[in-house]
Amino acid sequence: MNPKNRIDELIELLNKYNYEYYILDKPSVSDSEYDRLMQELISLEEKYPEYKSPISPTERVGSVVLSNFTKVAHEKPMLSLSNVFNEDEIIKFDERIRKEGYNPEYVCELKIDGLAISLIYKNGILERGLTRGDGKVGEDITHNVKTIKAIPLKLTKNIDIEVRGEIYIDKKEFIRVNEERKKQGLELFQNCRNLASGSVRQLDSSIAAERKLNNFIYHLPNPLDYGLYTHEDAMKYMESLGFRVNSKRRICKNANEIISFINEISEEREKLAYDIDGIVIKVNDIMIQEALGYTARSPKWATAYKFPATKVTTKLIDIKFTVGRTGKITPNAILEPVKVAGSTVRKATLHNEDYVLSKDIRIGDIVVIQKAGDVIPEVVKVELDRREEKLPKFHMIEKCPVCSSKLIRLEGEANHYCPNPLCNARKVEKLIHFASRKAMNIEGLGERIIEDYYNFGYLTDIPSIYNLKKYKDELMSLEGFGEKSINNLLDSIEKSKKNSLEKLLFGLGIRHFGEKSALILAQRYTNIDNIKNTSIEELTSINDIGEIMAKSIVEYFSNPENLNMIDHLKMYGVNMTYLGKKQIEDENFKNKKFVITGTINAMSRDKIKEEIGIRGGNAVDSVSKNTDVVVVGQEPGSKYEKAVKLGIEIWDEDKLLKMLGGTHE
Numbered sequence: 248m249n250p251k252n253r254i255d256e257l258i259e260l261l262n263k264y265n266y267e268y269y270i271l272d273k274p275s276v277s278d279s280e281y282d283r284l285m286q287e288l289i290s291l292e293e294k295y296p297e298y299k300s301p302i303s304p305t306e307r308v309g310s311v312v313l314s315n316f317t318k319v320a321h322e323k324p325m326l327s328l329s330n331v332f333n334e335d336e337i338i339k340f341d342e343r344i345r346k347e348g349y350n351p352e353y354v355c356e357l358k359i360d361g362l363a364i365s366l367i368y369k370n371g372i373l374e375r376g377l378t379r380g381d382g383k384v385g386e387d388i389t390h391n392v393k394t395i396k397a398i399p400l401k402l403t404k405n406i407d408i409e410v411r412g413e414i415y416i417d418k419k420e421f422i423r424v425n426e427e428r429k430k431q432g433l434e435l436f437q438n439c440r441n442l443a444s445g446s447v448r449q450l451d452s453s454i455a456a457e458r459k460l461n462n463f464i465y466h467l468p469n470p471l472d473y474g475l476y477t478h479e480d481a482m483k484y485m486e487s488l489g490f491r492v493n494s495k496r497r498i499c500k501n502a503n504e505i506i507s508f509i510n511e512i513s514e515e516r517e518k519l520a521y522d523i524d525g526i527v528i529k530v531n532d533i534m535i536q537e538a539l540g541y542t543a544r545s546p547k548w549a550t551a552y553k554f555p556a557t558k559v560t561t562k563l564i565d566i567k568f569t570v571g572r573t574g575k576i577t578p579n580a581i582l583e584p585v586k587v588a589g590s591t592v593r594k595a596t597l598h599n600e601d602y603v604l605s606k607d608i609r610i611g612d613i614v615v616i617q618k619a620g621d622v623i624p625e626v627v628k629v630e631l632d633r634r635e636e637k638l639p640k641f642h643m644i645e646k647c648p649v650c651s652s653k654l655i656r657l658e659g660e661a662n663h664y665c666p667n668p669l670c671n672a673r674k675v676e677k678l679i680h681f682a683s684r685k686a687m688n689i690e691g692l693g694e695r696i697i698e699d700y701y702n703f704g705y706l707t708d709i710p711s712i713y714n715l716k717k718y719k720d721e722l723m724s725l726e727g728f729g730e731k732s733i734n735n736l737l738d739s740i741e742k743s744k745k746n747s748l749e750k751l752l753f754g755l756g757i758r759h760f761g762e763k764s765a766l767i768l769a770q771r772y773t774n775i776d777n778i779k780n781t782s783i784e785e786l787t788s789i790n791d792i793g794e795i796m797a798k799s800i801v802e803y804f805s806n807p808e809n810l811n812m813i814d815h816l817k818m819y820g821v822n823m824t825y826l827g828k829k830q831i832e833d834e835n836f837k838n839k840k841f842v843i844t845g846t847i848n849a850m851s852r853d854k855i856k857e858e859i860g861i862r863g864g865n866a867v868d869s870v871s872k873n874t875d876v877v878v879v880g881q882e883p884g885s886k887y888e889k890a891v892k893l894g895i896e897i898w899d900e901d902k903l904l905k906m907l908g909g910t911h912e
Contacts, residue, residue: 250291251298257288261304265396270491301372302401306393313450316386323468323868325365325379325411327544328527328551334506337528340550341502344530347539351530354478355508356496358525358551359463361415362444364388366398366464371405373398378447381684382544391447394456397463399489408473410485412464416443417520420459437591439522461521464490470533471869477531498531509552516554525553538873540865543763556617560630561585563614566597566641568648572676572756574665576647576654578603580614580626587618595624599661600643607631609638647672668808674708675701677756681709685762686754687743691736699725709754710812712740713819744819747826748775751816755809758799764792768800769825775813776823779804827861835906836862842870844887845880847900858907870895878903 264281268274285304292299299305331337344351363379376392377385392398395414402408416424421439428435436442446458467473467481475481479498486492495512499505509526516523530536530548539547565581578597585592595616597603606628608614613630646653647665649672654663665673678697682689689712700706703725705718715722716737723733743750749769753762767789772778778800786797803809817823841859843852843866850858855878856866870877870889877890878898890897898906 250295254288254291254295254298254300254303257284257291258300258303260284261288262302262399262401265304266399266489268396270397270489304400306400307396307456313390315450316388316448318380318384319375319377319387320384321365321377321380321382322409324382325363325385326382326541326546328549329542329545330525330553331528331550332553332555334502337505337509337552338502340528341505344535344539344548349530349532349535349538351532351535353499353505354482354496354529354531355499355505356465356527356529357493357512357519357523358527358553359413359415359465359493360438360440360522360524361413362440362447363411364392364414364447364462365409365411366392367409368402369407371402373400386448388447390452391449391455391460394452395460395462397461397491402488404488406488408488409468410464410490411466411468412462412490414443414447414460414462415439415521416446416458416460418522419520424458462491463493465492465527469868471537476533478529478533478536479531481533499528505552513554523554525551527551533869534871537867537869537871540867557587558615558617558627559585559587560613560615561592563608563610563612563626566603566608566610567594568644570647570649570665570670570672570676572673572680573758574667574670574673576644576663576665578641578643580608580616582614582616585616587616587624592616592618592624595626597626600641600663601661603641603643607640609634609641611635611638671701678706678709678712680756681754682712683754687746687750688739689736689743690739691732692739696736708812710815710819713744713816713821715740744821746822748773748822748824749827751775751821751823752778755803757803759796760799764796767792770827770830773825774823779810831862833862833906836864839864839875840873841866841876841878842868842874842886842890843878843880845883847878847880847903849900849904855903 261281261284264274264276264284268281288303289305292303292305331340341351341353365377365379365385366373367375367377373389373393375387376389376398378388379385392414393400416439418439421436421442424442425435436445442458443460446455446460449455464485465482467475467485470476470478470481470484473481473484475484482492482496497504497508499508505526505528512523512526528550530539536546536548541547562583563580564583567579567581569577569579571577578599580595580597582593582595597608606626608626608629611634613633615627615630616624617627618624643663644654647667647670650665650667650670652665652667652670655666656663667673675698678701679694681687682692682697692712697706700715700722705715705722706712719733719737722728723730747769749762749765752765752769752775753760768778771789772781781801781804783794783797783801786792786800787794792800813823836859841864843855847855859866867874870886870893872893874890874893874895876896876898877886878900879887879890880900887897
């Protein structure tokens with residue numbers, strides 16, 4: 248037989264058997280027959296490598312080793328979901344949508360506890376797998392995605408498509424991996440989610456292949472482009488393409504039916520082969536989804552019900568106090584180690600003095616703890632009937648646990664603060680915040696390394712980060728630091744100098760000042776020197792800037808030490824200007840929804856979306872009755888015909904450029 252024909256035949260057969268086994272759960276051949284055919288294919292591909300196909304099941308063995316992960320921007324952001332925690336909040340979610348004039352039905356599906364993934368196919372062939380990352384930029388993990396047998400390498404149709412879902416690991420596989428690690432004396436994984444996440448982010452794909460990762464697909468970002476008008480139809484369509492979708496879902500017509508489904512799944516939860524941490528509730532009608540739109544972080548047409556936090560009891564053996572970057576003092580419960588929601592908890596936040604006193608928490612108590620949102624451990628209450636006699640009441644400390652400065656409590660606040668700007672703990676926390684991903688994003692400068700460098704004297708304040716290159720040889724001599732890691736760190740530090748102003752503003756750690764506020768100020772004032780001269784009155788006139796935040800900003804830029812630090816950062820070449828485009832007040836765009844179809848010669852589609860955005864408009868993907876303008880280029884598709892049918896305003900390329908007024912250059 249012709250070797251190429253036999254290779255093609257084996258690939259088709261084995262992919263068919265994979266689909267039957269991993270998607271349909273209906274194998275048609277024995278394991279031994281599958282293994283025999285796989286060995287034949289491996290032998291033929293080794294002998295005739297020129298005939299090997301990118302959709303060969305041998306791609307799943309895991310033979311790729313990367314030196315690092317490549318970061319890739321998502322074509323459409325991977326937003327997170329808002330959360331609801333009880334029946335009242337589910338009812339309010341439903342009522343909010345009905346108040347918009349809709350009578351929706353919902354698709355309720357299991358919230359798989361794993362790692363979000365985006366899969367991109369070109370002409371039906373898997374091209375790329377990306378992690379969610381920060382929602383805008385993910386990491387390319389294609390080499391590991393190919394090892395997951397539930398993910399098709401080739402679809403049933405030769406189409407271009409992106410789908411999104413969850414990579415997870417079954418409970419049995421979690422137990423198997425931990426048993427192997429225990430035999431080898433290795434640290435055990437705390438839960439299925441951590442194991443799945445850690446496996447997917449291995450540079451060596453053979454490790455991912457060994458761990459039998461699994462997958463469910465649950466989202467098609469652009470269903471209207473495929474003629475699909477409900478989420479349920481999109482799920483069925485993705486299943487027809489060869490994807491594994493979860494059959495445990497239900498269409499619900501109201502909040503009562505949603506609650507009934509949640510109650511049913513809650514009883515089944517422990518019997519499932521995989522972990523879930525809630526139920527996702529989505530409006531089924533895609534046109535209603537489009538009309539409801541999105542917030543900056545999440546869709547308005549979906550939410551996630553989170554199961555009640557797991558509660559356990561343990562003994563509180565001590566209370567320790569930590570100092571944050573703003574000087575805030577936080578009491579923390581030191582606990583006898585206990586398992587909560589799959590991980591071992593040794594400490595939990597007690598928030599502040601009022602919280603501890605209101606619950607009468609004392610050292611030596613048996614306390615109930617839970618993970619709020621299954622993430623942050625907190626002490627819920629004390630088991631008073633188990634309290635030993637004469638346990639001393641809690642007393643808030645009066646001095647900073649690090650520098651011994653007398654603590655202050657500001658009027659109207661529940662928190663105590665260390666007022667000493669030279670406090671070592673505050674300095675370290677400020678450095679950690681400045682280097683963090685949402686601030687200056689200095690890779691390689693994590694919490695542990697910052698603490699080490701501070702203790703060794705290489706880091707003293709924020710500007711000293713940009714002086715680390717002076718100590719390159721000394722840093723490489725430290726245990727655990729090699730030339731490659733130090734070079735990567737110094738490169739990342741240099742790269743951070745080119746960040747836009749909003750990153751720097753957020754990194755400075757101004758009290759009451761967040762990521763969104765940093766962007767608003769950067770867009771409005773464009774340069775840090777302009778911000779220095781603002782007043783409280785001027786700042787409070789800006790949307791989303793309240794009096795407390797305005798006062799904090801003015802106080803920060805009135806402090807000579809802060810101004811001196813900023814001058815030092817300038818000296819090291821740190822950018823102080825906004826690199827994006829300033830917001831423009833334009834009534835032709837403000838609060839309007841735009842759809843772009845066809846080819847615009849003057850600029851890219853991304854550029855058009857950017858220009859619409861800075862003028863207060865919103866670029867959406869699908870035409871609906873709520874669309875205000877459709878921008879039409881050469882060879883427009885069905886979106887143009889639909890716009891004409893609905894009587895929506897249409898701009899051609901000339902009209903678009905005229906409306907932009909030449910400011911897009």
